[in-house]
Amino acid sequence: MTAVGRLDRYQRKHTWLGFPLAVIYKFFDDRGPYLAALVTYYGFVSLFPLLLLFLSALGFFLQSHPDLQHRLVQSALKDLPVIGSELRNNVGGFRGSGTRLAFSVLGTLYGALGAMQAAQAGFNRIYGVPRNEQPNPLLSRLRSLGLLLLLGSAVVLSTAVATLVSTAGTVIRLGPGVRIVGYLLSFGINAGLFTTAMQLLTARKLRTRHVIVGGLIAAAAWLALQTVGASYLARRLSHASALYGAFGLVLAALAWIYLQAFVLMLAAEINMVADHRLWPRALLTPFTDDVDLTEADRRVYAMYVAAQRFKGFETVAVDLSRPPS
Numbered sequence: 477m478t479a480v481g482r483l484d485r486y487q488r489k490h491t492w493l494g495f496p497l498a499v500i501y502k503f504f505d506d507r508g509p510y511l512a513a514l515v516t517y518y519g520f521v522s523l524f525p526l527l528l529l530f531l532s533a534l535g536f537f538l539q540s541h542p543d544l545q546h547r548l549v550q551s552a553l554k555d556l557p558v559i560g561s562e563l564r565n566n567v568g569g570f571r572g573s574g575t576r577l578a579f580s581v582l583g584t585l586y587g588a589l590g591a592m593q594a595a596q597a598g599f600n601r602i603y604g605v606p607r608n609e610q611p612n613p614l615l616s617r618l619r620s621l622g623l624l625l626l627l628g629s630a631v632v633l634s635t636a637v638a639t640l641v642s643t644a645g646t647v648i649r650l651g652p653g654v655r656i657v658g659y660l661l662s663f664g665i666n667a668g669l670f671t672t673a674m675q676l677l678t679a680r681k682l683r684t685r686h687v688i689v690g691g692l693i694a695a696a697a698w699l700a701l702q703t704v705g706a707s708y709l710a711r712r713l714s715h716a717s718a719l720y721g722a723f724g725l726v727l728a729a730l731a732w733i734y735l736q737a738f739v740l741m742l743a744a745e746i747n748m749v750a751d752h753r754l755w756p757r758a759l760l761t762p763f764t765d766d767v768d769l770t771e772a773d774r775r776v777y778a779m780y781v782a783a784q785r786f787k788g789f790e791t792v793a794v795d796l797s798r799p800p801s
Contacts, residue, residue: 498755522587592620
């Protein structure tokens with residue numbers, strides 16, 4: 477037996493290697509990087525109108541409290557790599573207005589609804605939901621609006637907790653225990669947010685136990701991105717910002733949003749592979765047809781074909797037997 481054959485047999489018998497390999501294979505089978513890129517586009521489109529909406533609201537409601545407004549802006553923008561520092565340096569004296577508020581609401585709705593649509597399409601692809609079982613274009617957008625209101629409220633709550641802890645730290649001295657409790661509370665809210673999102677973003681009816689693992693992983697990755705990832709990206713992209721100016725800021729924002737969308741799609745793949753036991757996969761199955769498919773390979777490839785069913789009365793049959801030579 478060749479070295480590749482021995483490695484293949486080993487990973488099929490050991491979950492610690494076969495499971496992550498199956499997640500990676502399915503992630504690229506589903507074009508996970510492209511799904512994340514689509515979410516990134518709409519997320520980027522909604523980013524600046526959302527910031528404008530945030531600043532406009534502060535200008536309206538905290539116009540007589542400039543110190544509090546300044547602290548809230550600094551806390552809300554501090555975790556955005558590179559672009560956050562630039563925005564903090566350029567929002568001084570910002571005042572809300574009806575025109576800015578209207579345009580920011582419209583831009584935020586367009587980008588956020590597009591992101592919800594892209595996320596729904598990505599999750600339905602990951603879970604192999606046939607086209608005829610997915611919501612029609614009208615219901616899909618109504619569903620996106622409901623998801624936006626629900627998940628947006630949770631995001632605001634999570635951001636408010638993180639901002640409150642950070643802002644309070646600049647006003648009074650908080651002990652490490654209080655800070656840890658604040659971060660744990662933020663992590664718990666994020667875990668609930670991601671778990672709920674993974675249940676609602678797909679047309680499948682999923683229970684909490686089907687998505688809790690991916691929700692916890694996504695929340696932990698989000699926390700890591702907010703703490704370690706922000707400083708790392710700031711160091712790596714600060715040179716690009718100095719070299720390319722505004723284009724460097726755009727690259728930083730795109731990279732930041734893409735990392736979060738990438739983690740979300742990967743966490744959904746982990747849930748799918750674990751819940752449907754889609755491992756082990758054959759080691760060489762993405763590279764050649766001359767391979768002995770596993771049972772997981774057969775179920776995955778049959779699911780890919782069945783997902784293209786457009787009508788309920790349409791019958792899809794999959795035959796993976798080798799034709800006679």
